[in-house]
Amino acid sequence: MKILVVCLGNICRSPIAEGLMRQMAIEHQLDWTVDSAGTNGYHTGEPPHRDSQSICRQNGIDISKQRSRRFTARDFDDYDHILVMAEDVYQEVKRIARKPADMDKVSYFLEPLYPNQQAAVPDPWYGPASGYKPVFDLIQKAGILLVSQLIQTSGNISNRTNSIKK
Ligand code: 4NP
Numbered sequence: 007m008k009i010l011v012v013c014l015g016n017i018c019r020s021p022i023a024e025g026l027m028r029q030m031a032i033e034h035q036l037d038w039t040v041d042s043a044g045t046n047g048y049h050t051g052e053p054p055h056r057d058s059q060s061i062c063r064q065n066g067i068d069i070s071k072q073r074s075r076r077f078t079a080r081d082f083d084d085y086d087h088i089l090v091m092a093e094d095v096y097q098e099v100k101r102i103a104r105k106p107a108d109m110d111k112v113s114y115f116l117e118p119l120y121p122n123q124q125a126a127v128p129d130p131w132y133g134p135a136s137g138y139k140p141v142f143d144l145i146q147k148a149g150i151l152l153v154s155q156l157i158q159t160s161g162n163i164s165n166r167t168n169s170i171k172k
C-alpha cells in the first residue's frame with residue numbers, strides 16, 4: 007500500500023505525519039510506502055522545519071532526510087491513499103485532479119478522529135515553537151486510528167512483510 011500525506015508547504019505538518027506513519031508501519035511489519043508532499047511548492051528541496059524535526063527527534067523519529075516536494079497529478083497514479091491536512095489543501099488537490107475517480111483516493115487525515123467534519127490539523131508555521139507539540143500529538147492520535155483502519159480495509163495479511171517473506 008502506498009500512502010501520501012499532503013499539506014501546504016511540506017515542511018511542517020506532513021513531514022511529521024510521514025515520519026510517524028512510516029514508523030507505525032514498520033512497527034506493524036507492514037510493507038507500506040509512506041511519503042509526503044505540499045501543494046504550494048514554496049519550500050521545494052528543503053528539509054522539514056527545525057521545530058518539526060525537533061519534536062520528532064524528541065519522540066525517537068528522524069525526519070531530517072526528508073525533502074519538500076510539490077504535489078503533482080502523477081501522485082494520483084502513484085499512491086493508493088492521499089491524506090490531506092486541511093480544507094485548503096483538499097481544494098487544491100481537487101483542482102489538480104484530472105477526473106472524479108482521482109478524488110476517490112483523497113480523504114482528510116483527521117477523518118478517523120473527527121468523522122465527516124473536514125477537520126484541519128492546525129498549521130504551526132504561523133505560530134510559536136510551542137505549537138509543534140500539540141500538532142505532533144494530534145497527528146499521532148489520528149495516525150494510530152488511520153493505520154488500524156487501513157490495515158482493516160486492506161482486507162487481509164497480504165501486505166504484511168512477514169507473510170510475503172515466509
Ligand atoms: P505546512 O506549513 O503546510 O504544514 O508545511 C506551511 C509551511 C510554509 C508555508 C505554509 C504552510 N508557506 O507558505 O511558506
